[in-house]
Amino acid sequence: xxxxxxxxxxxxGAVGLPCLTAAAAALPxxxxxxxxxxxxxxxxxxxxxxxxxxxxxxxxxxxxxxxYDVSAVEFVNSFFKDKAHDWAYLGEMKLRALDGGxxxxxxxxxxxxxxxxxxxxxxxxxxxxxxxxxxxxxYLGCHSIRVNAAGSGDEAEMQKRAxxxxxxxxxxxxxxxxNVIVENHGGRSSNGAWLAGVMRLADHPRVGTLPDFGNFxxxxxxxxxxYEGVREMMPWAKxxxxxxxxxxxxxxxVHTDYRRMxxxxxxxxxxxxxxxxxxxxxxxxxxxxxxTRDLLRRVREELA
Numbered sequence: 001x002x003x004x005x006x007x008x009x010x011x012x013g014a015v016g017l018p019c020l021t022a023a024a025a026a027l028p029x030x031x032x033x034x035x036x037x038x039x040x041x042x043x044x045x046x047x048x049x050x051x052x053x054x055x056x057x058x059x060x061x062x063x064x065x066x067x068y069d070v071s072a073v074e075f076v077n078s079f080f081k082d083k084a085h086d087w088a089y090l091g092e093m094k095l096r097a098l099d100g101g102x103x104x105x106x107x108x109x110x111x112x113x114x115x116x117x118x119x120x121x122x123x124x125x126x127x128x129x130x131x132x133x134x135x136x137x138x139y140l141g142c143h144s145i146r147v148n149a150a151g152s153g154d155e156a157e158m159q160k161r162a163x164x165x166x167x168x169x170x171x172x173x174x175x176x177x178x179n180v181i182v183e184n185h186g187g188r189s190s191n192g193a194w195l196a197g198v199m200r201l202a203d204h205p206r207v208g209t210l211p212d213f214g215n216f217x218x219x220x221x222x223x224x225x226x227y228e229g230v231r232e233m234m235p236w237a238k239x240x241x242x243x244x245x246x247x248x249x250x251x252x253x254v255h256t257d258y259r260r261m262x263x264x265x266x267x268x269x270x271x272x273x274x275x276x277x278x279x280x281x282x283x284x285x286x287x288x289x290x291x292t293r294d295l296l297r298r299v300r301e302e303l304a
Contacts, residue, residue, distance in 0.1 A: 037266055037300055041072035041105055043241060043277040044079060046289050051079050061096040068289055072103040074239070074275050075142075077133060078110055084132040090139050097140075105273060106181070106239055108146040109133045115169075116151025116162035123151075127165050130180075131172055138176035144238055145173075146210050149182050149189045149198060158188060163201035170206035181238050183210040184229060190216045192229030199236045209233040211265075213256045214243030214279070227260060234268035244292040245280035251295055258299050266303055
């Protein structure tokens with residue numbers, strides 16, 4: 001286990017790194033193993049009941065690798081909402097991730113306003129509210145923040161407002177090397193065709209999507225076809241959320257055909273992380289996370 005000073009020096013930078021790199025290059029090279037079709041991360045919302053019940057964000061980071069054997073995490077800002085400018089706290093998050101052996105991939109941002117709001121002042125405020133999370137994500141080494149394309153009014157005008165807000169945030173995020181990605185997360189954003197239209201209007205290399213397998217509820221009894229929705233969003237995907245709720249006796253998710261869905265993801269050329277996001281209540285959070293992980297691993301082997 002590295003000492004505290006060693007860990008902190010690692011974050012600042014090691015002067016001997018070029019020498020170590022050169023030495024490593026001189027060693028005999030082992031045959032490279034074939035990379036998996038995708039790797040697995042854990043979305044923090046999977047543990048929302050534990051986090052709302054007393055588990056801290058820092059302790060969650062420390063526990064993920066040992067408990068679930070996944071190599072990366074995806075945060076939800078509500079579990080450290082007042083820490084976006086707290087560099088000591090964010091630094092401790094980096095140390096916990098280093099010690100725990102996990103990468104930090106993205107921050108899912110909620111409660112910061114509607115990026116497609118009809119009221120211009122409200123939309124401007126929402127854009128400004130998200131900027132701090134761009135900076136925090138960059139400091140943590142995350143590749144993206146996830147935002148919501150919420151709003152109201154005319155469908156086409158709402159698309160234009162959403163696209164404009166996303167481009168403004170993406171331009172802000174470019175010097176920080178942070179993307180701005182949108183999830184199907186209720187309302188019009190759960191319509192895959194509508195969200196794809198936002199992407200085409202934005203037409204920005206740092207604007208993308210986070211397709212979620214389950215968030216296609218349009219309101220009332222109306223649902224958008226989840227397979228078509230994911231297919232429509234995949235050309236811009238920079239992350240993917242493998243949402244799960246319930247499982248049958250064979251370990252298959254009963255609402256989503258994972259084999260069909262993962263084939264859509266893989267055939268789109270996506271090779272990033274798939275985020276485990278268990279949201280059910282029939283299993284405990286730990287059991288649901290492991291059931292989702294095992295199903296993803298099993299289907300990954302089948303597709304390979």
